[in-house]
Amino acid sequence: xxxxxxxxxxxxxxxxxxxxxxxxxxxxxxxxxxxxxxxxxxxxxxxxxxxxxxxxxxxxxxxxxxxxxxxxxxxxxxxxxxxxxxxxxxxxxxxxxxxxxxxxxxxxxxxxxxxxxxxxxxxxx
Numbered sequence: 433x434x435x436x437x438x439x440x441x442x443x444x445x446x447x448x449x450x451x452x453x454x455x456x457x458x459x460x461x462x463x464x465x466x467x468x469x470x471x472x473x474x475x476x477x478x479x480x481x482x483x484x485x486x487x488x489x490x491x492x493x494x495x496x497x498x499x500x501x502x503x504x505x506x507x508x509x510x511x512x513x514x515x516x517x518x519x520x521x522x523x524x525x526x527x528x529x530x531x532x533x534x535x536x537x538x539x540x541x542x543x544x545x546x547x548x549x550x551x552x553x554x555x556x557x
Contacts, residue, residue: 433513435459437520440506444523447496453522455481455489455506462486465511470496470504470522481508493522501526 437457445451453468460466466481468491477499481489489508496504505519 433459433509433516435461435508435510435516436518437506437508437516440520440522443521444525445493446527447501447524448527449493449495451493453491453493453506455491455508455520456487457489457508458487460486460489460508461510467509467511467515469507469509469515470494470499470524471507471519472496472499472502472504472524475499493524496524499524 435457436459437455439456441454441456442451445453455468460483462483462485464483466483466489467478468481468489469476469478470493475498477494477496479491479494481491484490501524503521503523506522507515507517507519509515
């Protein structure tokens with residue numbers, strides 16, 4: 433396709449969806465509806481995107497419980513056209529119950545780079 437994804441911000445969100453994403457790329461068109469696909473293996477979920485300009489899309493992540501936690505690949509397409517071959521990562525984390533968890537939130541995920549800001553909550557009684 434004549435369009436591509438170059439980055440996704442933020443890079444992670446809850447499996448329940450609702451995270452507003454900014455997708456940067458090239459070749460987006462303001463006169464055609466765009467779609468965003470979140471892929472993990474053969475599983476995927478799709479949402480519509482708002483085209484802000486020819487390099488920026490905005491969308492809200494869908495409920496990804498059917499896709500599963502892990503690192504999804506975000507790809508885009510003009511509605512009815514092929515999705516991009518390559519994508520950018522968006523990590524999906526499980527939402528845990530604070531009542532039954534000592535520490536929760538994306539900051540407790542493995543693989544986060546040292547020296548980078550992370551959020552987590554420690555609960556005490």
